[in-house]
Amino acid sequence: MLVEKIKNILGLPYKDYIMVKDPDNILGEKRILDAIESEDYRIILYKDVEEFRYIFESQIKAGHIKRLILILKEDLYIAYDIKxxxxxxxxxxSEIFPRLNRMVLKEKRALDWDHISLVYENTYEDYSSEEMTHSFLDEVIYExxxxxxxxxxxxxDLExxxxxxxxxxxxxxxxHINAKRNLIIGRLKLSKEDLIDITKDFQTFIFEEFGSLSGKSTFKGPIMVSKVMDYLLRREKKTALIVLDGMSISDWLILEKHLDYRARTDYVFAMIPTVTSISRQSLLAGLLPQELIDPFSLINEKRQFYKKAKEYMDESQISYYRGYQIEPSFKDFFIAIIINDIDDLVHRQMYGIEGHNADIERMGQAGELNKLVGKLLKVxxxxxxxxxHGNKESLGLGRPKGMGVEVETKSxxxxxxxxxxxxxxxxxDYKLLEYPGYYLPKDYSYLLSREEEALAAEGERIMSxxxxxxxxxxxxxxxxxxENKNE
Structure with missing residues (x-):
């Protein structure tokens, strides 16, 4: 809904050349830029007078750029003939939400603009004071x-x-939409029975197309966890990768609100089965599970991480850390930091998805992740x-014993x-799916529980x-x- 509001304010697609003064960095969100580009507009951020003069003379006046959005985040000189x-x-x-307080909207973290837009259109009260806008964002939209x-x-949207x-x-x-839906379902304690079921469609995609994903282009970013390391290392920039073991999209939607920093969220596919020994090793080694020394054990994780990073730099520039309380060396150029909190919370959870979401909220409020991010940015x-991998609430059907490889006893x-x-x-007997074993050693059989089921005590609701x-x-x-939400 926000995207449509912005399109209307900009006058798309009725104008060819639009200069946008954007002091609140509203056009900094990727999905908004994607929506504008889908209308055949080129987007340029105005930074340098001489640089843009060249573009203006050689491409705009010459007719090579037919439609353009020129974004100004600050007051810079623009020549009269260009204007x-x-x-x-x-x-x-203020233009988009005149009945809300602009400064509060700028300061708030990780707002769901579609949610805000919908409620804004369905209410008529004046929330323009700071107090009322806080009330709107913290209470009204959650009624x-x-x-x-x-x-x-x-x-x-799902349909x-x-x-x-x-x-x-x-x-x-x-x-992404399903994660937002799950948070609402958990908050209101709703049943999924009357909602759109995406299970069969996603299962079909996994069983028929997951095996071809490793061959897709990763020019714009990794598609699978096994491609993350190459993507980051090729950038040749001082980089810290914080791996939050077991974090789902829903978890991130909660945690993001407790960060003081603007974030761009993309997505990747975990390896299947979605257990740490297989998928995190694949992530840090930059390898498919079948290429790992032992995909069913974490004993070689650190060594394989170093081996991968050494393809691009000297070992003295690489470090592997665990936990929030780290002190990077001045030599560090590429580091990985493992945080196990979410996975630990998942496996200790006794109160289902509602309890899990509450635990993630408390984790965000504690501020340890925020402090770590700030420390790394500072240096x-x-x-x-x-x-x-993510996590899911499931219902136990009973657990067979003495027949499987002990990959990860918690799963x-x-x-x-x-x-x-x-x-x-x-x-x-346990309604399992025979998974084709894409990217996995071929001398094993891989059996997966169905969406809402688990190999746990019969009738028990678990997070796993x-x-x-x-x-x-x-x-x-x-x-x-x-370095802040509005930068």
């Missing part, structure tokens, strides 16, 4: 009627996307946050079996991972972009 080419538009929170309206919009051709980028969008690192969503003759029997649900498989890959 004459453009329609000037002021884009600020049940507004959450139900937003849930209906998310359902419509539209599910009807489109199958493509991994479509599933990234669906995963010159580009900071990325990654995850090896209750999968079995890895070697030389066991009765696979069909156990598959039938290891399966092939969209919550477990598609995870956030985040770049910290600014």
């Amino acid at each position: 004459q080419w453009f329609s000037v538009c002021n884009l600020s929170y 049940k009627e507004h959450l139900m309206s937003y849930l209906k919009k998310l359902e419509n 539209r996307l599910l009807a489109s051709p199958s493509d991994y980028r479509k599933w990234f969008q669906i995963a 010159g690192f580009e900071v990325y946050l990654g995850s090896d 209750q969503k999968m079995m890895i079996i070697k030389d066991y003759a009765e696979i069909k029997e156990v598959t039938r 991972h290891g399966g092939a649900s969209i919550e477990e498989v598609i995870v956030p890959f985040i770049k910290i972009e600014g």
Whole structure:
């Protein structure tokens, strides 16, 4: 909804050359830029007078750029003859939401603009004071009627996307919408029975197309966790990769609100089965599981991380850390930091998804991640946050014993079996899926629990991972972009 508001304010697609004064950095959000570019506009950030003069003379006046959005974040000199080419538009929170307080909107963290836009259009009160805007953002938009309206919009978005051709980028969008939907379901304690079921469509995608993802172009960014290291190392910049073991998209939506830094969120596919030993090793080694020394153990993780990074730099520039309380060396140029908090919370959880979300909220409030990000930025690192797999609430169907490879004793969503003759029997008894084993050693059988089920005590509700649900498989890959929310 925010995108449509912005298109209307800018006058798309009725104007060819638009100069946008954007003091609130509203056009800094990737999905908004993507929507503008989809209308066949070139987007240029105005930074340098002489640089743009060259573009103006050689490309705009010559007719090579037919449509252009020129973004100004600050007052810079623009020559009169250039100004004459453009329609000037002021884009600020005051223009988009005149009944809300602009300064509060600038200061708030990780706002869901579609949610805000929907509630704004459905209410008529004046919330323009600071106090009232805080009330609107912290209370009003979370009232049940507004959450139900937003849930209906998310359902419509999912229905539209599910009807489109199958493509991994479509599933990234669906995963993001589904994560927001799950937070509402958890908050209102709703049943999923009457909501759109994406299970079968995603399962079909995984079983038919997941095996071809490793061959996709990663020019714009990694698609799978195994491509993250090469993507970051090729940049040849001082980089810190914080790996939040077990972080789902929903977890990130909660944590982002507690960061003092602007972030750009993309997505990658975890390895399946979605367990740490397989997927985090693949992430840090930059290898497919079948290429790892031992994909079922973490004993070689650190060594394989160093081996990968040494393809690009000297070992003295590489470090592997654990926990928040680290002190990077002045020599460090590429570092990985492992944070196990979320995975630990998942496996200790006794109160289902509601309890898990509350724990993630407390984790964000504690501020340890925020402090770590700030420390790394202060000493010159580009900071990325990654995850090896997500997590999901499931219902136990019972647990077979003495037949699977002990990959990760905490996982209750999968079995890895070697030389066991009765696979069909156990598959039938526990409603398991026989996974094709894409990118995995071929001398094992891989059995996965279905979406809402787990190999746990019968009737027990647990939080876990290891399966092939969209919550477990598609995870956030985040770049910290600014030193504050409005940079």
